[in-house]
Amino acid sequence: MAVSSNAIAGARFVDPTVLSRIGNLELLARNIVDGFINGLHRAPFFGASIDFAEHRGYVAGDDIRRVDWRLYARTDRYYVKQYEADTNTNFTVLFDISRSMSFSSGGVTKLEYGSYLAACLAYLAQRQRDRVGIITFDNEIVTHVPPSAKHFNMVLHTLDRAKAERPGKLSTPLHRMAEHFKRRGILLLISDFYDEPAEIFDAIKPLAFLGNDIIVFHVLDPQEIDFDYDNASSFEDLESREQVPVVPDAFRTQYRALVQAHINTLQQKFSEQRIDYALLNTTEPLDRALFSYLSSRERLMRVR
Amino acid sequence: MSFLAPLFFAGLAAIAVPILVHLIQRERKRVIEFPSLMFVQKIPYQSVRRRRIRHWPLLLMRALAIALIVAAFARPFLRQGAAAIAAAGGSREVVILLDQSASMGYDDHFTRAKDAARSVIGSLGAGDRATLVLFGRNAEESMRATADRGRLEAALDTATLTAGATRYGPALKLAESILTQSQAPRREAVLISDFQRSGWSGAEDVHFGEQIRLIPMSVAGPSVTNLAVPSVTFTRGQFSGQERITVTAGVSNKGNEPATGVPVSLEIDGHAIETVQATVGANASTSVSFAPFTLAGPTMRGLVTAGGDPFPADNSFHFVVTPDRPVSVLVVDGGDRVDTSFYLVKALGIGTAPAFQVETMPVGRVSPAALQNRSVVILNDTMLPPGLAGGALKTFVEQGGGLLVVAADKATWPQNDDLLPARLGAPVDRLSGRGGAIGYLDYSHPAFEVFKAPRSGDFSAAHVLRYRTLEVGPTDRVLARFDDGVTAAAERRVGNGRVIVFGTSLDDSWSDLALKPVYLPLVHQLTKYLARYEPPASWQTVGQVVDLSVLLKGRAERVVVSPSAVRVTVPASEPGLVELSEQGVYEIRPAGSTSAAPADRIAVNLDPAESDLAPMDPPELVAAVTGRAADVTPQAAAAADVSIEDVEKQQGLWWYLLFGGLLLMAAEMLVSNRLSRQERFL
Numbered sequence: 005m006a007v008s009s010n011a012i013a014g015a016r017f018v019d020p021t022v023l024s025r026i027g028n029l030e031l032l033a034r035n036i037v038d039g040f041i042n043g044l045h046r047a048p049f050f051g052a053s054i055d056f057a058e059h060r061g062y063v064a065g066d067d068i069r070r071v072d073w074r075l076y077a078r079t080d081r082y083y084v085k086q087y088e089a090d091t092n093t094n095f096t097v098l099f100d101i102s103r104s105m106s107f108s109s110g111g112v113t114k115l116e117y118g119s120y121l122a123a124c125l126a127y128l129a130q131r132q133r134d135r136v137g138i139i140t141f142d143n144e145i146v147t148h149v150p151p152s153a154k155h156f157n158m159v160l161h162t163l164d165r166a167k168a169e170r171p172g173k174l175s176t177p178l179h180r181m182a183e184h185f186k187r188r189g190i191l192l193l194i195s196d197f198y199d200e201p202a203e204i205f206d207a208i209k210p211l212a213f214l215g216n217d218i219i220v221f222h223v224l225d226p227q228e229i230d231f232d233y234d235n236a237s238s239f240e241d242l243e244s245r246e247q248v249p250v251v252p253d254a255f256r257t258q259y260r261a262l263v264q265a266h267i268n269t270l271q272q273k274f275s276e277q278r279i280d281y282a283l284l285n286t287t288e289p290l291d292r293a294l295f296s297y298l299s300s301r302e303r304l305m306r307v308r
Numbered sequence: 309m310s311f312l313a314p315l316f317f318a319g320l321a322a323i324a325v326p327i328l329v330h331l332i333q334r335e336r337k338r339v340i341e342f343p344s345l346m347f348v349q350k351i352p353y354q355s356v357r358r359r360r361i362r363h364w365p366l367l368l369m370r371a372l373a374i375a376l377i378v379a380a381f382a383r384p385f386l387r388q389g390a391a392a393i394a395a396a397g398g399s400r401e402v403v404i405l406l407d408q409s410a411s412m413g414y415d416d417h418f419t420r421a422k423d424a425a426r427s428v429i430g431s432l433g434a435g436d437r438a439t440l441v442l443f444g445r446n447a448e449e450s451m452r453a454t455a456d457r458g459r460l461e462a463a464l465d466t467a468t469l470t471a472g473a474t475r476y477g478p479a480l481k482l483a484e485s486i487l488t489q490s491q492a493p494r495r496e497a498v499l500i501s502d503f504q505r506s507g508w509s510g511a512e513d514v515h516f517g518e519q520i521r522l523i524p525m526s527v528a529g530p531s532v533t534n535l536a537v538p539s540v541t542f543t544r545g546q547f548s549g550q551e552r553i554t555v556t557a558g559v560s561n562k563g564n565e566p567a568t569g570v571p572v573s574l575e576i577d578g579h580a581i582e583t584v585q586a587t588v589g590a591n592a593s594t595s596v597s598f599a600p601f602t603l604a605g606p607t608m609r610g611l612v613t614a615g616g617d618p619f620p621a622d623n624s625f626h627f628v629v630t631p632d633r634p635v636s637v638l639v640v641d642g643g644d645r646v647d648t649s650f651y652l653v654k655a656l657g658i659g660t661a662p663a664f665q666v667e668t669m670p671v672g673r674v675s676p677a678a679l680q681n682r683s684v685v686i687l688n689d690t691m692l693p694p695g696l697a698g699g700a701l702k703t704f705v706e707q708g709g710g711l712l713v714v715a716a717d718k719a720t721w722p723q724n725d726d727l728l729p730a731r732l733g734a735p736v737d738r739l740s741g742r743g744g745a746i747g748y749l750d751y752s753h754p755a756f757e758v759f760k761a762p763r764s765g766d767f768s769a770a771h772v773l774r775y776r777t778l779e780v781g782p783t784d785r786v787l788a789r790f791d792d793g794v795t796a797a798a799e800r801r802v803g804n805g806r807v808i809v810f811g812t813s814l815d816d817s818w819s820d821l822a823l824k825p826v827y828l829p830l831v832h833q834l835t836k837y838l839a840r841y842e843p844p845a846s847w848q849t850v851g852q853v854v855d856l857s858v859l860l861k862g863r864a865e866r867v868v869v870s871p872s873a874v875r876v877t878v879p880a881s882e883p884g885l886v887e888l889s890e891q892g893v894y895e896i897r898p899a900g901s902t903s904a905a906p907a908d909r910i911a912v913n914l915d916p917a918e919s920d921l922a923p924m925d926p927p928e929l930v931a932a933v934t935g936r937a938a939d940v941t942p943q944a945a946a947a948a949d950v951s952i953e954d955v956e957k958q959q960g961l962w963w964y965l966l967f968g969g970l971l972l973m974a975a976e977m978l979v980s981n982r983l984s985r986q987e988r989f990l
Contacts, residue, residue, distance in 0.1 A: 104343035114343075198344040228343060237338045241345040248345050255351055262347040 059083040094151035094189025095129035095136045097122045097159065098181065102142040102172020103242045104198055108286070109227035117286040118194040118223050119163040121293050125192055128294070130156040134190070138162050141177035142170045151189060171243035174199050175207040182210030192297075194221045196228075198243075201269040205277070212277055219297060220274055222267070222283045229285070231259045312383035312956045319378040326370035363983060369976040376969035384965070385956035399435035401453070401492035403483040404428055404460075407501035408467055409444035409474040410850070410891075410918045412527075414502065414534070415618040418469050420527040421500045428498050428525075429460045439486050440464060443479035444472030445851045445915075453486065471621065471850040471891040473915035474507030480514040480522075480933055487520045495520045502528040505924040506917040508932075516934045524926030533563035535570060535588065535615045536919035537625035542846065544632060545600065553629055554600040557612040561588035562920060570615040574598045577608050586614070603631055607909045609893045622919040626893050626911035627846040634663035635839045636681055641688040642718050643670025649688050651815050651822040655831040662841055664832075676700035682709060683839035689716035689813055692725065702727055706803030710838025715776040716813035729784035729800030730809050733777030736794065743819075744772040747791035753799075755808075755837040756787065758829065765829060770821040775812040806838050847911040848888050854910060856884030856896065865899035871912070888912045 062071060062082035070084045099122055105115040112120075126136045130153075137151030138159045147166070149158045174195065185191075191211055197204055212218055227233070233252035240247045267283055274281035282296040311317075342348070404425050412418040425440070432438055432455070440451040440463050451463035476499070483497040497516070501507075503526050516522055536559070543554040555574055561567050566589045573583035582598045596614075613624040637656055641648040649668050656664040669678060674693040679685065679700050692698045705711050705727065713719065713728060717735070721728050738744035746767040751760040759765040768791075778795040780786055787808065788796035796811045812818045814831070821827055848854060856866060856878060866884065868876045871892025877899060878884040888894065894910040956962075 107341070107343040196343060198346050225343070233340065235338070237340045239340050239342045239345060239348060242341050242343050244345075246345060247339065248348055250340075250348060255348065258351045259347050262350055266347070 058086050060086060093134050094187055095126065095134040096151050096185075096189055096191050097126060097136075097138040097163075098178075098191055098193040098195075099138060099140045099163070099166065100142070100172055100174070100193075100195035101140045101146060101166045101168045102196075102198075103168050103170060104172065104196055105223075106168035107225055107228070107242060109225050112286055113168075114196055114223045114225060114286055115166065115168045117284070118221070119166065120290055121221060121223075121284070122163055122192065122194060123160055124290055124294060125297055126156060126159050128297070129190070139177075139181060140166050141181075142168075142172040143176055145177045145180060172198075175203055178207035179210060182214065185211065185214055185216065188215040189217070191216045191218045192221070193218060194223060196224055197222055197266075197270060201266065201273055204270065205273055208279065209277070212279060219280045220270075220282070221293060222270065222281065223286065224283065225286050229260070229263055231256050231263075309384055309386055310952075311379075312385065312952060314382055316378055316381040316383075319381065320375060322374050322378070323371045326367055326374070329370075366976065366979055366983065369972050369979065373969045373972035373976060376965045376972065380962040380965035380969060382962075383956050384961045385952065385959045386961070399437070399492045400433065400494040400496060401487055401490035402428065402432065402436060402438040402495075403441055403486050403497045404438055405441050405443060405447070405479045405483055405497060405499045405501070406450075406464070406467060407444070407474060407479075407499075408442045408470050408472075409504075409507070410469065410471045410621050410914050411474055411502055411504050411619070411921055413469050413619060413621050414532065414921060415529065417502050417527045417529075421502075421525075422464060422467065424500045424525045424527065425464050425498075426461065428500075429457050429464065432457060437490075437492065439483075440467075441479055441482055441486075442467050443475070443482075444470045445475050445478075446472070447479035447482045449482070449486075453490070470889065471912075471914055472889065473851060473918050474501070474504045476501070476508050476929065477512030477514055480512070480516075484514060484516055484520065488517065493519075496523055497521070498523045498525060499926075499929070500525045500527065502526065502921065503923040503926050503929065504918070504920070505922050506920050508924060508929060510932065514933050520934070522930045522934050524930055526923065526926050528921075528923040531564065532619075532921045533565060533567075533617055534561075534619050534622070534919060534921055535567060535617050536560050536562065536622040536916070537572075537612050537614050538593075538622075538916040538919060540610075540612055540625055540627055540846070542629060543600075547600075547602070551603040551631055552600040553603055554597060555610065555612070555627075556595050556597045557614070557625065558593055558595050559586055559588055559614045560593040560919065561590060562922075563617075564590050566590045566592075567615065572596045572612065572614045575611040575613075576601055577605075577610075603629060606630060609909055609911060619919075619921070621891060622914050622916075624891075625847075625913055626891070627913075628893065628909045628911045629846060630844050632663060633844075634665040635659075635683045635835065635841055636665045637667070637684045637686060637835060637839075638674075638678060638682045639666060639668045639686045639688055640671050640674055640690055640693065641668065642690045643672060648815065649686075651827070652686065652688055652831060655822075655828050656835065658828065659832055661843070662836070664835065674701075679704045679709070683841075684710040684712065684835050686712045686714065686835075687719070688714045689718050689815075691718070691720040692722060692727075702802075705805035705807060708804035708840065710805060710835075710840070711807045712834055712838055713807065713809040714814050715778070715809055715811055716818055719776070727800075727802060727807055728809055729798040729807055730778035730780045730795060732809075733779060735774050735776050737774050738790075738792075739773060742771055744775065745770060745791045746772065746788055746796050746821075748789040748796075750785070750787050753785070753787050755833045758833060759826075765826040766824075767826055767830075770819055770824045770826070772812050772819040772821070774818040778809060778811050806840075808834060808838065810834075845910075847913050849915050850888060850891055850912055851915065852912075853885050853887045856886060867897045867899055869895040869897070 059072060059075065060083065062084050066084050072083045072085045075081075075083045099118060101115060105118065106113050108114070122138065126138070129136050133153065135151035135153050136156050136159050138147070138149045139145055140147040140162060147162050149155050149162050174197070193208070199207075208218065208220075231252060233250075236249070236251040238247045239250045271281050271283075280296070282293065284293050406421060406425050408418070412421060429438060435455070437453045437455045438451075438460055439449055439453045440460055441447050442450045450467060451460050454460060479499075480497070487495040487497060497520065499522060501524075503524070538558055538560055540555055540557045543556070545552045545554070557572060557574070559570065559572055566587070568587045570586045570588060571583050572586050574581040581601055584596050584598065586594055586596050588594050608629050610627045610629060611624055612627075615623060617623065639649045639652055639656075653666050653668060656666045671687070671690040671693050674697040676696055678697070682704070685701060685704065693701060701711065711727070713721075715732050719732060721732055723731075749756050749759060749767060751757060759767070767788075772790060775790060775794065775796065778798055780795050780798045781800070783800070785799045786795050786797070787799055790796050790811070794811070797808060799806060799808045801807075812821070814822060816822050821830075856868075865880045866878045868878060868886055870876070871890045871894065876886070878886070886894070888910065891912055891914055894912060896908040896910065
């Protein structure tokens, strides 16, 4: 059992390979998230859906019931109490199940890793009474579970049944989703992003423009980053089935540079769009992903 | 550098195979699935391909091996070498050895052999010369080294079968001498024969040099059937005072199939006597006896024939039968005792082959007339006949008669007479112990030759109690000695005749030799030798040379008629050597004779070895003669000019290339095995 050295004390997150042996996603998500939260000592900014946000001066037209009379008594001025937005937001997982997600260099596949991640985050969201839903897609939408407070089990079921079988393309399904989302919410996009950065942004932009909070998880296998192969072989593209002779020794440096450039571009462009981006390695425990999610939520709340 | 089969260079395309293996094929053996080749494809492909060839030496070895093997198949040769060979090796010296022995008469062997010889003549180039050698028992040049095909073919057309035996030795020696003297760069002997195994003993001292090639051309068939009559035997008998002869013929079957109902017939003087049906098993012999016939004339010729087959020459057997001629012996003794010559006469009376016609006479009654028609005179312990008879005896010896002088008690000889080979000395007594014995015999002498073999006559068993000393002259030959070294017998040649003196008695008075088993053959041998007796030969073999003067005991002008009716006159001044080269009966008549009956006849038959047609393996003969395996086919040898194929063959460069290619392949295997051990994937 591998333990992440960076994990917060008490949050004993098991290796994803070990997690893969747990058949029940709900049990898995609960184990991970509960352990995580216990270790986190319940952060104060968490779960305050009806919490007070700030005071502002009364202006004509404000609801008189929101005037803070106690403050008026102390200061003799009219202040209105502002609260956080609606507590029950839509939490939708956009899960890429294109065939490239089925790749694994030995441990769990990217699809499995993404499933665990999605299950954990859906569980978190469900615990704070968000409506959870999921959309799986490859080059088109495969499954659509609309966000609902009762749909957590369906989400888990969908994740469990997901199979990476077809080639994928971000733009088509995301554009269709953009037409579909009428209400703002949190969108959790899990993909390996094998597309040109420009195309990726073109696909995501419509969602961002709708005012959704988008969190992007870029899931990659370590071999996709390191390209640590020994022998010259024919490499076959999982999606296009095209084969290319490759001598890894000769390729490695250039390949790593290209992948790093891709990641950097994505990081940069996402941050420009205020989209939270996290690169996840399938060998890493899930705590980093969860931490990344929660920090982004915190940041979002602060910005607001 | 040129190539005989340049089309094979298309095979160089095979070099692409190792290159492809290095570049593509082997990488494709393992396919690795990868999520997306988006980034891989952005890397320039050309640079990848170039860099993928990581084992240049291995690739070069593989490509070079293929190139060498392809070049070997293209059969390269050097033009320069071809020119040199064409200039220096264009002309050939060919010796055609054509077998004309009797065995070539089997079926169409001789016709085929002549056809083969004709094809060799036809293959001669402009600068080539050929010699036609016909051989059987001996070899003779029929046409000496000529480039004229017409003359060669004419000589070939006149070649006929002979009745001679087969002997390869003389023919090959002749070929060797002709080819050794030749200056031509290419020297070949073409041996056309049925390759009878009996013709090669293996002991012939024939060895061709390095430059001389022997090309065998066999006309032998795969299987043979051959009946032969190799010999006959005679059994003589007397009937009503006439001599009757029973002929028994041997019949052999050299084939692999038994012969049944073979008619074997006997002819005497052209008259059919009897025909007997015989059965001869495969590779077996049998004998056939005919009814006896009466010997009517001085010489009668006979013929035995057996069946018919593709080789008729050995199916008949010729012979001549003559009446038995006894050896006439005159025994002269002192006449004072009745039994002086008892043992001698009894011993001579026992002989049948030859029979001895013995007459005993006291020395006092010997006259010149008594010596007429005698072969041998024996002076048994007596003196030289007195008077004219003494001179007649001397003349008798000089004309070829034989004289045996038994020197015992009463033998005396004139001092001045040189007829006797030794001077008679005083008697010597050997009474002590067991007496004396004959201790030494000259076994090289014809008379004693039969005693040479072990247990063929024990002379030492005889006790000699007394003997006369003999003083032998320097020119005389000592035939026997007593155990004390005294001469026991000596010989002298006088004119055409022979004289032997024996130092002790031939009765039981001085020794017991007459009572010993060796006595009878001793007397017979001495008498036959002195009579110059030769058993009558009923037949001779082809190739033998007979001396008519010996055969007919005298010189005269004679005419010899061969079986093919060729007449040869032999003058009296010559010894009369006749080579018997034909099968059949030779007739010898006195010159000018008008008598129908010939004086003498000689039957001549094939050498029995010719009947054995079992062939030997021609390469075996070639290997024995040249010391190397037969490497030349007749077709290749028949090529008229030095073709580029020949040049290429002689240079044999392809062999080296092929060897090099295979060597590289082996090295490649080693290197690649080593590399593959270092890394799992090349």
